[in-house]
Amino acid sequence: MQKPILPKGTRDFNSEELYKRNYIINIIKDNFLRFGFNPIETPSFERSETLLGKYGQEGERLIFKILKSGDFLKDTNVDEMKELKYSDLSPKIVDKALRYDLTVPFARYVVQNQNNITIPFKRYQIQNVWRADRPQKGRFREFLQCDADVIGSKSLMQEIDFISLFDSVFSDLKLSGCQIKINTRKLLIAICDIFDCQDKFTALTNQLDKLDKLDNEVVKANLIKAGFKQNVVNSIFDVIELSKNFTDNLELLKSYFKSSEIGTEGISDIEYIFKYFSKNNLIKSELIFDIGLARGIDYYTGVIFEVTPPKNISMGSLAGGGRYDDLTEIFGLKNMSGIGISFGLDRLFLVIEELNLFPETPINSVKVLILNFGNDFSYDLIQIANSLRKSNINTEFYPDSVSLKKQLNYANKNMIPYVLFYGEEEKENLYFNLKDMNSGNQQKLSKDQLLKVLVEN
Structure with a gap:
């Protein structure tokens, strides 16, 4: 070879x-x-x-x-x-x-x-x-x-x-x-x-x-x-x-x-x-x-x-x-x-x-990763991602339905600061569950609140 x-x-x-x-x-x-x-x-x-x-x-x-x-x-x-x-x-x-x-x-x-x-x-x-x-x-x-x-x-x-x-x-x-x-x-x-x-x-x-x-x-x-x-x-x-x-x-x-x-x-x-x-x-x-x-x-x-x-x-x-x-x-x-x-x-x-004069450089430009909870939510993931992108928020979704641990590990390795949970409970109750990967804090947010947090941070 x-x-x-x-x-x-x-x-x-x-x-x-x-x-x-x-x-x-x-x-x-x-x-x-x-x-x-x-x-x-x-x-x-x-x-x-x-x-x-x-x-x-x-x-x-x-x-x-x-x-x-x-x-x-x-x-x-x-x-x-x-x-x-x-x-x-x-x-x-x-x-x-x-x-x-x-x-x-x-x-x-x-x-x-x-x-x-x-x-x-x-x-x-x-x-x-x-x-x-x-x-x-x-x-x-x-x-x-x-x-x-x-x-x-x-x-x-x-x-x-x-x-x-x-x-x-x-x-x-x-x-x-x-x-x-x-x-x-x-x-x-x-x-x-x-x-x-x-x-x-x-x-x-x-x-x-x-x-x-x-x-x-x-x-x-x-x-x-x-x-x-x-x-x-x-x-x-x-x-x-x-x-x-x-x-x-x-x-x-x-x-x-x-x-x-x-x-x-x-x-x-x-x-x-x-x-x-x-x-x-x-x-x-x-x-x-x-x-x-x-x-x-x-x-x-x-x-x-x-x-x-x-x-x-x-x-x-x-x-x-x-x-x-x-x-x-x-x-x-x-x-x-x-x-x-x-x-x-x-x-x-x-x-x-x-001379260490570079500003702090992100290894990944992605701001938020939308987690994948199965085929039932695949269209929702794409729709949410495109909605966030229209607000100039760099967004990625995990393409495969694999274990939550593997998806979070992917976010950590790529230094993505936020992950978004959107599964059955979130869809039924019309909210988004956002986790800060640095602090570990999670928030239940409306769409407007979600945009505000991601734009301001």
Whole structure:
């Protein structure tokens, strides 16, 4: 007999876990709506050319590719295919892929629907994505992303609004001490300009993106292996340290980037954002500037975000995002700047669980179980259940006529707070017998009294 087993990096969720997940999702969704975003959905998989070439070398290898449908090998010379490089083989056998994120499919959606949407276009999307990553704590191969994006506006007011959105969500989750780290890719481009190593920009962002996983010295060594000179690496890490105290070191940072037009522009962008929050404090979070923040995805062009959990929690980023100016251009729509953020539900779940911040969660949503006293009362059970449900009372009836002990045991195991006795005596005397499973108290009630007790408790 085959033993049932889940694929690596995937999970089942029981009722209690889903109640907790939905608690987080509903708070995020409420905030998205409050900030003016409307929902859309896109397919679970896209044409492979839609996704490939958008995420950089690191992201590209994590995309789940889907083999072509049908007998696609029928007219193919298998021996010739064995000699092909992977990059040449893949298009011959693959034509679709599971979505890696929600941003690229969103850009495709905007281009396809450009005549039906109003610009600037604000949307939120809460759907699963898939990555062929190595599973570990807080990292899965199938996971839910909660995204919000604005497309069609270059205003830095959007960056400020997204930082406020992060803080509003964490405030509603009662999660204090998260760090909202920001940077701009303009400064990383400027570093390569200043040291005349523009061809090493991707190597720089790929290595800086590992700073939260690897020791600084390891990243420095990797940069030198990638062709950066020792003095350049030292200078990069010096400016990273300067950036961590933006307000005090602003003039030094301006001086560092003064020879680069895009660098000066980048510092000005960060200064604009910090100026607002110097007068309008965040509620639960801390805003930090960090030039070491890179976010290795290729499509980012401006300000980028990454949110880390409170310092006493060992966990990767809880949310992230950034500005992308050229993403729709890949699909034929130019001059359409966008910016978006994404919350990682699974890591948020683990952090909130560890900090014991979830409200008391029912294991079962059922409020009352109607006990079964035999076939003579089966229609009555269904009728009573439907009557209670019309009053928004979650109701279940026991479907089989078994011993009372077994039925009460079922209610206890499922933590159903009330059971309703309705047998011959109750039917003849026109009352309902309600038992509180926690206290053991029983009450004989009219229909109106029954509704009042169940609604108020």
